Amino acid sequence: MAAKLSIRIDLESGERIGPGKIRLMELIAATGSISAAGRAMGMSYRRAWLLVDSLNRAFGVPLVETQQGGASGGGAKLTDLGREVINRYHAIEAEAEDATLRHLGDLLDGD
Amino acid sequence: MAAKLSIRIDLESGERIGPGKIRLMELIAATGSISAAGRAMGMSYRRAWLLVDSLNRAFGVPLVETQQGGASGGGAKLTDLGREVINRYHAIEAEAEDATLRHLGDLLDGD
Numbered sequence: 001m002a003a004k005l006s007i008r009i010d011l012e013s014g015e016r017i018g019p020g021k022i023r024l025m026e027l028i029a030a031t032g033s034i035s036a037a038g039r040a041m042g043m044s045y046r047r048a049w050l051l052v053d054s055l056n057r058a059f060g061v062p063l064v065e066t067q068q069g070g071a072s073g074g075g076a077k078l079t080d081l082g083r084e085v086i087n088r089y090h091a092i093e094a095e096a097e098d099a100t101l102r103h104l105g106d107l108l109d110g111d
Numbered sequence: 112m113a114a115k116l117s118i119r120i121d122l123e124s125g126e127r128i129g130p131g132k133i134r135l136m137e138l139i140a141a142t143g144s145i146s147a148a149g150r151a152m153g154m155s156y157r158r159a160w161l162l163v164d165s166l167n168r169a170f171g172v173p174l175v176e177t178q179q180g181g182a183s184g185g186g187a188k189l190t191d192l193g194r195e196v197i198n199r200y201h202a203i204e205a206e207a208e209d210a211t212l213r214h215l216g217d218l219l220d221g222d
Contacts, residue, residue: 002123009211010115059219081218088214096207100120103199107192108170 003104005097007089015058021051022089025082028052028064032075052076059085114215116208118200126169132162133200136193139163139175143186166193 008018020041027037038048056062063082067075078086119129131152138148149159167173174193178186189197 004121006119006121007207007211008117009215010117012113084218088218092207092210092214095210096118096203099203099206100118103203107195107199 003097003100005093005100007093007096009089009092011058013058013060015054017055017058017085017089021055022086024048024051025055025063025078025086028076029078029083029086032077034064034066034076037076055082114208114211116204116211118204118207120200120203122169124169124171126165128166128169128196128200132166133197135159135162136166136174136189136197139187140189140194140197143188145175145177145187148187163187170196 006019008016010016024037024041027040028034031037031040034048034052035045038045038051041048043051052064055064059081061081062079063085065077065079065082067077117130119127121127135148135152138151139145142148142151145159145163146156149156149162152159154162163175166175170192172192173190174196176188176190176193178188
């Protein structure tokens, strides 16, 4: 049986990380812009900023770094920790998906 | 770092199982009643029934069994598969929580 997982992690800081914020970070990495990333997910500029603000408070160290002004009119990129959080999130997802497929398999085999 | 996980599983059937439906099943097991279980979660009778209906379509075999009428005026209980789904869900949760704590630990140690 195929199954798709969504994992949300409630951190000690009170912030929460789930598939939406991870996708937003991936799109910020790809586009170099918080507004472009938000747009790609169909969300307002304000909403995207609020999510980035939450991400930057999650670990007490920023995950997304913004550059003000400059030739390109500013932009955004992930910090090393931001990239690491994405990798770890996907690793957690992969392990949980393995567990899910194993348990669902057992369940439906009647073990 | 402490972290709390929520896991949602999208099944092949199109149904979705997450912490709310699992909690509802646990309360049905404890109270013997869909309406009492729903009430304990602050949801309407209709909402609780819709969730039970979704649960019973998730695997093509019922997870919750209802008894009509009788001395007690009807009631509900979990099927063997229903109990097994709860156990497997918590096992998946425990494995994913282990993975999360491990990865968060590595992350914050700078590994």
